[in-house]
Structure formats: C-alpha cells, structure tokens
Amino acid sequence: MTHPPKTPLLDQVTYPADLRKLEDRDLPQLAREVRDEMIDAVSRTGGHLGAGLGVVELTIAIHSVFDTPNDRLIFDVGHQCYPHKILTGRRNRIRTLRQEDGLSGFTRRAESEYDPFGAAHSSTSISAGLGMAIAADLDKNDRRVVAVIGDGAMSAGMAYEALNNAGALDARLIVILNDNDMSIAPPTGAMSAYLARLASGRTYMGFRDLGKKLTAYLGKNIDRAITRAVEHARGYVTGGTMFEEMGFYHIGPIDGHSFDHLLPVLRNVRDNARGPVLIHVVTQKGKGYPPAEAAADKYHGVNKFDVITGAQARVKPNAPSYTSVFAEALVQEAALDDKIVGITAAMPNGTGLDKLAEAFPSRCFDVGIAEQHAVTFAAGLAAEGYKPFAALYSTFLQRAYDQVVHDVAIQGLPVRFPIDRAGYVGADGPTHAGSFDTAFLTTLPGFVVMAAADEAELKHMVRTAAAYDAGPISFRYPRGEGVGVDMPARGEILQIGKGRIVKEGTKVALLSFGTRLADCLLAAEDLEAAGLSTTVADARFAKPLDHDLIRQLARHHEMLITVEEGSVGGFGSQVMQYLSSEGLLDNGLKIRSLVMPDIWMEQAKPEAMNAHAGLDRAGIVSTVFRALGRGVAVGVAG
Ligand SMILES: Cc1ncc(C[n+]2csc(CCOP(=O)(O)OP(=O)(O)O)c2C)c(N)n1
Ligand SMILES: CC(=O)[C@@H](O)[C@H](O)COP(=O)(O)O
Ligand SMILES: [Mg+2]
DSSP states (O other), rough: OOOOOOTGGGOOOOOHHHHHHSOOOOGGHHHHHHHHHHHHHHHHOOBHHHHHHHTTTHHHHHHHHHTTTSEEEEEEESSOOHHHIIIIIGGGGGTTTTSSTOOOSSSOOTTTTTSSSSSSSOOOOOHHHHHHHHHHHHHOOOOOOEEEEEEEEGHHHHHHHHHHHHHHHOOOOEEEEEEEESSSSSOOOOHHHHHHHHHHHOOOOOOOOHHHHHHHHHOOTTTTHHHHHHHHHHHHHTTTOOHHHTOEEEEEEEEEOOOHHHHHHHHHHHHHOOEEEEEEEETTTTTTTHHHHTTTTTTSOOOSSOTTOOOOOOOOOOOOBBBHHHHHHHHHHHHHHHTTEEEESOOHHHTTTHHHHHHHHEEEEEEOOOOHHHHHHHHHHHHTEEEEEOOOEEHHGGGGIIIIIIIITTOOOOEEEESOOOBOOSSGGTTOOBBBHHHHTSSSOOEEEEEEESHHHHHHHHHHHHHOOOOOEEEOOSSBBBBOOOOOOOOOOTTTTTEEEEEOOOOEEEEEESTTTHHHHHHHHHHHHHTOOOEEEEOOESSSSSSHHHHHHSSSSSSSEESSSSOTTTHHHHHHHHHHHTTTTTTTOOOEEEESSSOOOOOOOHHHHHHHOOOOOHHHHHHHHHHHTTOOOOOOOO
16 A cells, blocks of 8 residues: 655645635646545545646646636536636645545535536536626626636537527637547537647647637726727638637647646636637646556556556455446347447547447447437437447436427337436545436336346347337346346347236235346345245336236235335336325335435445335335334344
8 A cells, every 4th residue: 555645835735815826837746746646545545637637737826816716616517626626725625535425526516616517417617607707797797717628528509509599699708628539438429529729739729828818918997899800800811710719719739747838828718818729738647657648548547556556446346337248248149130339428438339339330339429410310210220328327318308308208209218327336426416207207108217236137138129129128227236146158038028926925025126126136135034925026117017916916915115216207106106096005015115315325235225215125114114113123134
C-alpha cells in the first residue's frame, strides 16, 4: 500500500480563495500535487479517473480566474469533478468517494456551494448554465457562468438545443468545450470528426492568436454591435465555425494543459465577454498517469488499483456478469439471424454490444450519447424488417421516453430493449439507479415487459425477444454478476405472459419480478422454519401478466407478497390493478407489494441498498410477520 503523496503547496489550498493567492508560476506545481492526490485517492476508492486527470490544469485555471462560487462553474456529467472537489473544501473527504455516507462521484448541490448544479447524466451543463446566466442578467448581477462540457457530451442533442438558445439570447455564458477526443470509448459521429479538424487546423490556430489580440484590444465598453461585427468578419475570413454560426464567440483550440494558454484566455473572456463564448480546449484523458494514458479507455472508470503498476483489483466473480451473458446470447442469436442489429448510445463496453460489434461490425451502431436518437433510429430499422436490440441502461432509457412511446409503442414496432443496470447500481448513486423502467413501460399498451430472475433466465429472454416480432419487448437485468445457476447452451423461447412456480407452499405466496427471486427463496426457508408454508413464483412478465398464476396464488394462499427492485407503479401495481379489477381482494387476501422506497437512495453497495429498501431476505420475512401480526421475525438469518 503506497503512502499518501507529499503535497506542500496543495496543503495550503482548502478553497479557491487560497488558490487565488498563488502566483501563476506556482500553478504547475499545484497541478502536479492535485494529480498525485487524485491518483492516490482513486486508487483506494475506485471511480472515474481518466476524465478528472484530463482537467486538472483547466480546473485550477478556472478557479484561479473566476470568483467561484459567486461565479458559477458547472461540469457536464460531473465524473471529472474530483480535482474540483479537492480544491473546494472536500479534500479531507475525497477518500470517501462513492461510498455509503461518502462524497458523491458527481457534482451535487446538496454537497457544496461550489456545485451550483448536479450532474451525472450528460449534456445538461449548457442548458443549466444558460438558465443561470439569464438569471444573472435578470438580477442585474455581473457574475459569470462557466459550463465545462466534454466532446462526448457534445454529441447529445440537448447540447445543441442549449447552444441554439444561448446564441439567440446573446447570453453572457462561457462554454468550455473539453475536447479530449474520447467519450467512454473512442468518440463516434460527425461532430467528433469536426472537432478533430478544428483542433488540428494550423491556420486556424494562427488566426486565433490574432483573434485573441483583437479581443484583448476590444475594451470593456466596446459596443456589442461592433464586437459582433468583428466576430462575423473573423468568421467570414476563417470560414466560421459551427459555434460562431450559432452566435458564439469561438476561441481556440488552445492547449488545455498549458497555463500559458488557459490563464490569459480565461482572464480575457472574464473581462471582455459580453455575449456567449465558447472556448475550445484540447486535453488528454488520463493525463499524467501513464497506465491511464496507455489504456484504451484512459481509465474512464476503474476499480481500486496499485498506483505503482496501475493494476486494478479484480474480484474473482462467482458467476458471469449479466452484461456478458446478454452479449454472448445476443451474438449467438445474431449468428443465426442476420436481421438482428444492435444499437448503443456511447456505451459499447458497458452494455456488452462491443462483443456484437466484434462479431458483426456492420450490424452494430454506436450513435454517441444520443438515447433519443438511438430509440427512433431503432424504430426506423424495425419499420424495415430488422430486429433492433437498443441496449440502454435503465437510467439512460429515461432520456428517450417519448421516443419509446411515440415512435415505438404507438406504432407497435418490434424494437427490443435490453435494459441493463436495472435496480440499484451502487456507487453511482441515485442518478444512475434503474428504478423506473418497469413503471414507465408497463403503462404502454402493447408492450411486453420482462425481467430476468437469473442469468439462465436472461438467456431465455434474449432468445424470446429475438423471436418476438409482434411489437416492442423489453427485458431488464441488474449491474454485476449472476447468481451462479447452470446455463443452457441456448436460451428457450418463453411463452409470452407466463410465469413459473419455483417452490410450492400453501400459506404465503412470494411473487417475484426479476432478480429478487434469490432473496425470496432464502426468505421462504426462514418462513418455513417458522412454520409458514411458502410458495415462491417467478413472474417473468410484468406485461402481459400471467393472470392464471396470479389468480391461483390469490385463491389458494392467505397472503400474497409481490417483490421487485423497482419503484412503485411497476409490477406490484399491475398485479394489484388486476386483483382489484377481478374482485380477488374481496375475500380478505392479505397483500403487500415490496418496491423501492419513495426516496432518492444514496450510494452504497447494492446489497446494502436493497437491505435499506426492505427488498432483501430479512425485509421480506419481516413484511410477512408484520402482515400476520406476529412480532418481528426472530432468529431470521440474512
Ligand atoms: C445521458 C447519458 N448517457 C450516457 C452516459 C454515460 N457516460 C458517462 S461519461 C460518458 C462519456 C462522456 O464523454 P465526454 O463528455 O467527452 O467526457 P470525458 O469522459 O471525455 O471527459 C458517457 C457516455 C451519461 N452519463 N449520460
Ligand atoms: C459517468 C457515467 O455515467 C458512466 O461512466 C457510468 O458511471 C457507468 O456505469 P457502469 O460503471 O455501471 O458501467
Ligand atoms: Mg471526451
């Protein structure tokens, strides 16, 4: 175990006000120390490393030039905020990152006045920054607003909606485009190619210097009309960048690791900008840590690691991950059906579609951070007879809800939705929890909504989805590894709308949707030990429901408990709706629906989050005992 780094200069800096007392010549040393501190901290906590390493100088320069927190600084996504947190009074907690009761891995308003806006889902910073800039104008307050957005985040439509509006409002907003030519994976899309051209255009760099001198010459009181005329003239000569065409004064590209570049430009813009400015900085993701610089993913998200070697701690899994089971099953089906195609929104590795891309490069599409486009792009493919698997994390699917409704469900198009990271995800906390997908999909007429109880079930659901062409179909599964069940060589085609009894009993019925089945089986052991004969069933489908199974459970048990790792409004609500409409609640059936509590659950280990939610073995048993009016379950294991 390495010792925390020696940081004599950083030790003098708790807040940006301390940083602003330093001389410019001290800042490179401060950057070295911030980098060392961050590498040591993340080596102990795990987390997002590469992005933060790429913005150490930029973060220092911004806090040095702007009067934060009065001037607002917003980071897009926020995964690159660790240097920012170290410099804004949170260094003493930086080794609690992403742990229960620890610092968030993203910016959070509740955590610090230096975090004026929470993030984690990408491409929101310009919109939020514009709102704050307009608020400053309305308040007749001259505070500055700075939004730092990455090249990956610039691939999402929301960023253009905001640029478009900012240009039209002529708002005093400073956008810093942090261009490291990386998303999580190498970036895709025409914007990425465009930025690469901008960053490499020698002439462009030359003229920029003139542009900067010109800006410096334009004093504080220069009339906006003249400034805009100059900008258009410059744009005309240089062929105008897209950003200038959208009304932004575009500066750069400049070296995002050079204080000689950063400080004069930021001071210049701070003192002279009268309208929207976009500063294009070029940085390196993973900068300053050779293992990260050398890695294909630039150590975007890492486990704990050895600082000396960069080797990440690998816990030997007891079972394959759900993501890998999905990927292998999809490749297997795609080999048998050339109509199967895959779509990811900038998450090829996270969703496992990188495996499909390796096997069938022409049938796998990374559309960038563009979930809305991903879903309607998939709908277009389905309209032409293809079998698109739009693989999205549950939380990111939220961004495309209207596309799911309007472009897929209403038209009944057979788009397949593999929903990964369903349920609590652990360290990424409430912004990434997969809580609402069952609720927002089961309300849609014609949708088939499944959840895998284990990795074998997931394999069946991939095959079932591949074979199902009658309309949209989804199947959810959690982050992490499976339960270790035997796997079939190939999945079976499940009968749509049919669940299964896993264990027969007579008094209590536990009806699970998804991977809570394992805890239901453990709870059944405890209930049997307490003299309560218990049935355990796996619903498999939240839509269409297995009405025969539900009727049977309701009529032949004293109590029915539904269990799901999702919000209210999902599976349990569908079951209650059915029971009430069929009068099956009229004869005294005791029923409880176990769901995620109606709170934003803070980050912790997923099993702890499920325990806090009452969705684990102990929580299920306690619910039964309370419903039966018996004391808290005594001697319950787990
Ligand atoms: C809406 C949304 N989709 C996907 C993600 C997952 N994600 C987190 S960071 C990232 C890449 C961001 O790239 P960039 O903005 O260039 O930042 P960098 O990591 O390069 O600093 C992605 C796709 C997300 N946070 N939000
Ligand atoms: C910052 C971001 O949104 C992604 O990096 C996300 O944290 C990935 O989640 P997984 O680690 O579950 O793939
Ligand atoms: Mg990037």
